[in-house]
Each structure stands twice: as C-alpha cells, then as structure tokens.
Amino acid sequence: MFEAVYRWIDERIDLKGLQAKMLNEPMAGGARYAYVFGSALLFIFIMQAVTGLLLMFYYAPTADHAWESTKYIIEKVDFGWFILSYHLWGSSAMVAVLIMHISQVYLWGAYKKPREMVWLAGLLLFLIVIGFGFTGYLLPWDQRSYWATVIGIEIVDKAPILGDFLGRFLRGGPVPGAQTLSRFFVIHIMILPAALMAVAGLHIFLFRKAGPAGPFRGTTKELKEKMEYFFPTQVWKDIVVMGLVFVIVCTLAVRWPHEMLEEASPVASGLNPEPEWYFLFLFQLLRDPALAFLFSGEFGEFLGAILLPTLFLLLLAALPFIDRSPERNIFKRPIALTSWVVVMTSIVILTVRAIMFRE
Amino acid sequence: MQPRITAKVICTDREVGEVSYVIADPIAKSVSHLVIKADGRESVVAIDGLIAGCTEREVRLTCASGALAAASAPFRRDDFVTIHDVEIPHLERNLDQVTPGGVLVPLPVLEKDLSRRQFFTRFTNVIGAMLALPLVFPVVRYLIYPLYQPFTNLWIKLGAINAMGQEPGVPKLFKFQKTVLEGYITRHYEKSHWVIKLTPELRDKIYPNGDHEFRDDKGTLIWVNKKDADIAVLSGKCTHLGCAFRWRKHKRFGQVFVCPCHLSVFDPSGTVLDGPAPRRLDVLPLKISGSGEVEIIDMEFKAGKAEQVRIA
Structure with missing residues (x-):
C-alpha cells in the first residue's frame, strides 16, 4: 500500500528524482564515521524541538508560575521528569557533538576554498546554539537559572558602546525580572529556532553545492576508486550514530534526572552559582588565581569575558581567508594542529580546574 | 578534449550536414526542431512531418536539400537555453531517446539493486521505529495526564x-x-x-x-x-x-x-x-x-x- 501511495505522488512530482538528488550524493573516498557529526547535530536538534514542544504544553513562561509549572512537569505529569531531563541532557549533547563537528571540520581542513561560506554559516549556527543554552537555562526560574542569567547579562553589559543597551534589551529593564523571562522565552522558542532552521538550511545547501571535502589523504585516483554515494553507506553510519546518541541521552536522563533548586530569589542563598559545563572554562579563566595577573580588575574582566572570546570568534571567522594553503592533511599543517591541541587542552585544563576549585 | 555525439542528416537527394542541437517544445515535450551544421554554418529547421526515419547515426528527411534550405533559418544560440537552465517537468521521460551531448555518471546503488535498496530503506525505517515506538507510550501519557483527573467531591x-x-x-x-x-x-x-x-x-x-x-x-x-x-x-x-x-x-x-x-x-x-x-x-x-x-x-x-x- 505504501508503494502505491509513493507511485501516485511520484507520477505527479517526480519524487524518485527528488529522492535520487538528495541521496545520490557522491563522496570521494567513501563513507566515514568521521562525517557523522553534522547529521547527529540535526538529529539532536529535532529531539530538542520535540521535547521542547512537549514541555510547552505545561510550562508557564511568567515569573509567578514558571517554577511551579516546571515542578508540576517533573513531579506530577506522567513521564514529565523524563521529557524534561531528556531536553536538558540533549542540550549538553548538542554542545558536545558541536565541538566534535567543529573539530572534525577544522582538522580535515574543510573550511578552505571553496567551502568558506559553509564554515561561516556554521559559525553562525554555533552562536545560535550558545544562545539556546543561555536562554533556555533561565526558564525553570530556580536559583541556579536566575543567578546564572544575572551574571551572564552583567557580562554582556560590559561590552563597549552597545553593552548597556544590549543588557537592558535582554533584561527587559534595568534589573532582571519578569520581563527578562518573557524575552528569553520568545528568543528560545521562536527566534532562535527560526534562525537555526534558516541558517541550517543555508549551511546544508552550501555544503551540497560545494560537495563533501572527503579525506585529506590519498591521490585523486584512489579517492575516485573508493567513491561511494551518500545512500546507503553514509546514511547507515549516520543512523547508527543517531541511535547511539539517543540511547546515551536517554540513559543520562534516566540515571541523572534533573533536580530543581528552590524558586529564584535575589536573597543570598547557600548556592554557589556556576554556569553550564560548556561555559566552565570561561568561568575559570576569569577567576583562576594563576591567571589573575591577566584577568583581574575591570580591564582584566573585559579582556577575559568579552575581548578575548570576541577576538577568538573573529579569528575563526577569518580562518578560511587567512589559511589559503590548499593543503588539507592535518599532519602537514603544523600550525593548525598545534593551535587545535593548545586550545582544546587549555579548555580541558580550565574546565577541570573549575570543578576542582569548587567551594 | 571531449567527444561529441552527432547524427548525420540526410535529405532525399543527399547528406546535408549533422545534428548539432535538438530543440524540444517545452509544452508538447517533443522534438520540434533540429539544428543542422553544414559547411561550418548552423541553421535551425522545424522537423514536424519531415522525418522519414531515424537511427543512431542518421536522420532521414522526406524533403530535398533545396526545400530544406528554404525552410531553414540561421541558428542563434542566444535564442535558446539548455535543459539545465530551465525546469521542465518530466521532459527526460518523453525525450529518453535524445541525448544531446549526453553525459553519464556511474549508476548509484540507489537505482541499481532493488532488493538492496529496499533492504536499506526498510532497515532505516526499522531503526527509526525502534527509536520512536518506545517514546509513543510515555509521550501520550504525558499529554493526557490532566485530562481524566478523578473527582474531588469537595x-x-x-x-x-x-x-x-x-x-x-x-x-x-x-x-x-x-x-x-x-x-x-x-x-x-x-x-x-x-x-x-x-x-x-x-x-x-x-x-x-x-x-x-x-x-x-x-x-x-x-x-x-x-x-x-x-x-x-x-x-x-x-x-x-x-x-x-x-x-x-x-x-x-x-x-x-x-x-x-x-x-x-x-x-x-x-x-x-x-x-x-x-x-x-x-x-x-x-x-x-x-x-x-x-x-x-x-x-x-x-x-x-x-x-x-x-x-x-
């Protein structure tokens, strides 16, 4: 029966042709597990959208009921704890896989000509994902949410020229409150999803136009001989990894379900505010005693919290235009390899120190 | 250097040239004109009713070369676009005999082995179902939780x-x-x-x-x-x-x-x-x-x- 429906539609819109165009993408050098991270990210986004939609059935985005409605979901609604925990662990999974994806693209030199625009769209997507994490964190409106947001917006406030305006725009006023929650909610569920879908569409379109970069080793002849089409081998690898991601996030959600703290309040509590794990390195950069000579004081904070991250992002954006060498083999790109190792190691060390020096 | 595909055009009296382009009517989705190259010049001629027979190598016309010349017009390439520039649905289905300078690529697995394609498609759907089905029960229970609450009788x-x-x-x-x-x-x-x-x-x-x-x-x-x-x-x-x-x-x-x-x-x-x-x-x-x-x-x-x- 399904085949009959397929044939009926195919007769009218050439569905087979469309399917062929989508799935018969040639991949020099064949399918690899190294290429799965983009598809894994798409899968994670879809799961976040689905669980997020379900959460919206019961969540109340107003300061008077945000906390209670989140508690209702966790404690009362059937499997609410699972849906919410999946959504939260899924957001961590998204950042983790994003780091893997960016690293893989970087190490394979797939940002070089003719893929500069794919890389830039990708960086924009990276910022959107960070935005999701930042805005979503406030919505439960517990102590952790509230204080993380207070601090995060204070950092934005320190940006030059536009900082005060941006801070007020995000807060919906001079101080954080009910207006902040409304703004963060609409950004999280409407603006960022729309932006993500548009930019991800562009990213995939640009990627298909340029074609997959393929392995960084091997002569053209070897790669041609090992050519495979996207379907079925790469699709198969993608599906395996998607299944794995799903199982991992489910396991984390069940083993470590989310626990809310008390309702947000400006009163000093026993809580030591901390951002999500993927911001811990930045958090530690600003307070590590070994780095105090650089990052203490007003200028030091500006340097660590705003200037350096901005410069780093600009460097990433400029990468395809600075690194014009067509060499894609990472072992023949010593500067690239060393930079990656240094940056990743620093992030890991800072993250570990942040956890070690918890009060 | 790439080889080009051509067919000779032969009128009743003599060979007049070779086919350099085939022009299709986008509405009727059939061949309406031929561009014939002869002595370095290309002319376009409507072939409605003119084709006596066609093989891979030759196109035989029903008219004489003189009559053909009278019915031809100079070919202006700018008056036409290739089928890659326009979206004409189902054109290839109707014109599968015509391959004007046709370029081919190796047949992908998707089209090759029906049973293998079906196997992979089915396997993908099975994995999808294995992911989605265990979620159906919790999600349905989640959505209907407040719908049938017991009475409080207060x-x-x-x-x-x-x-x-x-x-x-x-x-x-x-x-x-x-x-x-x-x-x-x-x-x-x-x-x-x-x-x-x-x-x-x-x-x-x-x-x-x-x-x-x-x-x-x-x-x-x-x-x-x-x-x-x-x-x-x-x-x-x-x-x-x-x-x-x-x-x-x-x-x-x-x-x-x-x-x-x-x-x-x-x-x-x-x-x-x-x-x-x-x-x-x-x-x-x-x-x-x-x-x-x-x-x-x-x-x-x-x-x-x-x-x-x-x-x-």
Whole structure:
C-alpha cells in the first residue's frame, strides 16, 4: 500500500528524482564515521524541538508560575521528569557533538576554498546554539537559572558602546525580572529556532553545492576508486550514530534526572552559582588565581569575558581567508594542529580546574 | 578534449550536414526542431512531418536539400537555453531517446539493486521505529495526564440559609467563591448557582423518586439529597450547551428560566418547557449544617446530552 501511495505522488512530482538528488550524493573516498557529526547535530536538534514542544504544553513562561509549572512537569505529569531531563541532557549533547563537528571540520581542513561560506554559516549556527543554552537555562526560574542569567547579562553589559543597551534589551529593564523571562522565552522558542532552521538550511545547501571535502589523504585516483554515494553507506553510519546518541541521552536522563533548586530569589542563598559545563572554562579563566595577573580588575574582566572570546570568534571567522594553503592533511599543517591541541587542552585544563576549585 | 555525439542528416537527394542541437517544445515535450551544421554554418529547421526515419547515426528527411534550405533559418544560440537552465517537468521521460551531448555518471546503488535498496530503506525505517515506538507510550501519557483527573467531591460553602431568599418557588441567583487547583495554579473565581425555596409541588417535580442519591462510576454512594429539605440548588449551567441562563418573564410561560443563547425555557423546578435543552436542570448535592450554613458539591455535567454524565 505504501508503494502505491509513493507511485501516485511520484507520477505527479517526480519524487524518485527528488529522492535520487538528495541521496545520490557522491563522496570521494567513501563513507566515514568521521562525517557523522553534522547529521547527529540535526538529529539532536529535532529531539530538542520535540521535547521542547512537549514541555510547552505545561510550562508557564511568567515569573509567578514558571517554577511551579516546571515542578508540576517533573513531579506530577506522567513521564514529565523524563521529557524534561531528556531536553536538558540533549542540550549538553548538542554542545558536545558541536565541538566534535567543529573539530572534525577544522582538522580535515574543510573550511578552505571553496567551502568558506559553509564554515561561516556554521559559525553562525554555533552562536545560535550558545544562545539556546543561555536562554533556555533561565526558564525553570530556580536559583541556579536566575543567578546564572544575572551574571551572564552583567557580562554582556560590559561590552563597549552597545553593552548597556544590549543588557537592558535582554533584561527587559534595568534589573532582571519578569520581563527578562518573557524575552528569553520568545528568543528560545521562536527566534532562535527560526534562525537555526534558516541558517541550517543555508549551511546544508552550501555544503551540497560545494560537495563533501572527503579525506585529506590519498591521490585523486584512489579517492575516485573508493567513491561511494551518500545512500546507503553514509546514511547507515549516520543512523547508527543517531541511535547511539539517543540511547546515551536517554540513559543520562534516566540515571541523572534533573533536580530543581528552590524558586529564584535575589536573597543570598547557600548556592554557589556556576554556569553550564560548556561555559566552565570561561568561568575559570576569569577567576583562576594563576591567571589573575591577566584577568583581574575591570580591564582584566573585559579582556577575559568579552575581548578575548570576541577576538577568538573573529579569528575563526577569518580562518578560511587567512589559511589559503590548499593543503588539507592535518599532519602537514603544523600550525593548525598545534593551535587545535593548545586550545582544546587549555579548555580541558580550565574546565577541570573549575570543578576542582569548587567551594 | 571531449567527444561529441552527432547524427548525420540526410535529405532525399543527399547528406546535408549533422545534428548539432535538438530543440524540444517545452509544452508538447517533443522534438520540434533540429539544428543542422553544414559547411561550418548552423541553421535551425522545424522537423514536424519531415522525418522519414531515424537511427543512431542518421536522420532521414522526406524533403530535398533545396526545400530544406528554404525552410531553414540561421541558428542563434542566444535564442535558446539548455535543459539545465530551465525546469521542465518530466521532459527526460518523453525525450529518453535524445541525448544531446549526453553525459553519464556511474549508476548509484540507489537505482541499481532493488532488493538492496529496499533492504536499506526498510532497515532505516526499522531503526527509526525502534527509536520512536518506545517514546509513543510515555509521550501520550504525558499529554493526557490532566485530562481524566478523578473527582474531588469537595464541599463548598455557599452561604447562610437565611440569605438565600425567603419566597418559596422563586429562585435566587447565588454567587460564591470557588478555589480550584488547575495543574500548578490555584485559581479563585466567582461562580453562581440558583437556590430555590421548595414547595410540595417543586419537591415532587425535582425528586420524583424520593431522596436523590449521588453515586460515582463504581456505584459508591457520595451523598443523598433529602426530598424534604427546605431548599434545592440547581446548576447555573444550561443543559443544552452550557450557557448561564436567567430568570425572566416569558410571553407564553410566565416567570421562568430562559437561556439567552438558544432560548431553552425551564420552569422553577428545572423541567424543560421549550427549546433545545435535552434534559432538566442538574441538581447539586446539598448539605445544611445545624447553624444554617449551606454547602454544595460543585459537580459539573456534560451539556447537550439527554443522560446526565458527570465531568467535574
């Protein structure tokens, strides 16, 4: 029966042709597990959208009921704890896989000509994902949410020229409150999803136009001989990894379900505010005693919290235009390899120190 | 250097050149013209009715070369675009014999082995189902959680019996405060029901079978309304579609309950006199304490049904 429906539609819109165009993408050098991270990210986004939609059935985005409605979901609604925990662990999974994806693209030199625009769209997507994490964190409106947001917006406030305006725009006023929650909610569920879908569409379109970069080793002849089409081998690898991601996030959600703290309040509590794990390195950069000579004081904070991250992002954006060498083999790109190792190691060390020096 | 595909064009008298382009009519999706290259010049000629026969190597025309020259026009490449520049649906299906400078690529697996393609498609769907199916049950339970909550059967204070009107047979609209936990929000709002001081006739009409028992689905007794009580409380919700009705003077029926939505008419006992209401007004469980405090259970029933089905 399904085949009959397929044939009926195919007769009218050439569905087979469309399917062929989508799935018969040639991949020099064949399918690899190294290429799965983009598809894994798409899968994670879809799961976040689905669980997020379900959460919206019961969540109340107003300061008077945000906390209670989140508690209702966790404690009362059937499997609410699972849906919410999946959504939260899924957001961590998204950042983790994003780091893997960016690293893989970087190490394979797939940002070089003719893929500069794919890389830039990708960086924009990276910022959107960070935005999701930042805005979503406030919505439960517990102590952790509230204080993380207070601090995060204070950092934005320190940006030059536009900082005060941006801070007020995000807060919906001079101080954080009910207006902040409304703004963060609409950004999280409407603006960022729309932006993500548009930019991800562009990213995939640009990627298909340029074609997959393929392995960084091997002569053209070897790669041609090992050519495979996207379907079925790469699709198969993608599906395996998607299944794995799903199982991992489910396991984390069940083993470590989310626990809310008390309702947000400006009163000093026993809580030591901390951002999500993927911001811990930045958090530690600003307070590590070994780095105090650089990052203490007003200028030091500006340097660590705003200037350096901005410069780093600009460097990433400029990468395809600075690194014009067509060499894609990472072992023949010593500067690239060393930079990656240094940056990743620093992030890991800072993250570990942040956890070690918890009060 | 890339090879080009050509066919010779042969008129009745002689060979005139070779095919350099095939021009298709985008609407009819068939070949309408040929571009024939001869002596370095290209001319375009309509071939409707002119083709006698066609093989891979030659096109035989029915006319003589002189007549062909008269019917040709100089070929201007700028007047045409390739089929990669336009989107003409199903063109390839109709013109599968024509491959103008056709370029081919190796046949992908998708098209090659039907059974292998089907296997992979089915396997993908199986994995998808394995991911999605275990989620169906939790998600459905999640979505329907508040839909069928058990009844609370709480007694709500209506007021003192002395405040409820003294005239027998004349209903009084009584407002009260209702507090309800809706999920995570406790809401307070005003509601109203009709309280009527009973006469013997009203008692017979409201409680024709004696004391009225309120039972739940399993048959457990919740409360009994005594027939000989002083008052009865009628639900302010019209049994047709749930509107709040009024106590009015009616042209035909005199002083009655009239619903402004669809003009259902009820007498003081709640019996339907006129209009689309399918059943009499609902009576609520009523308790009067020794000190004259009146309490009710604010039950709600489905509107629009002849039988009384409790929903809250």
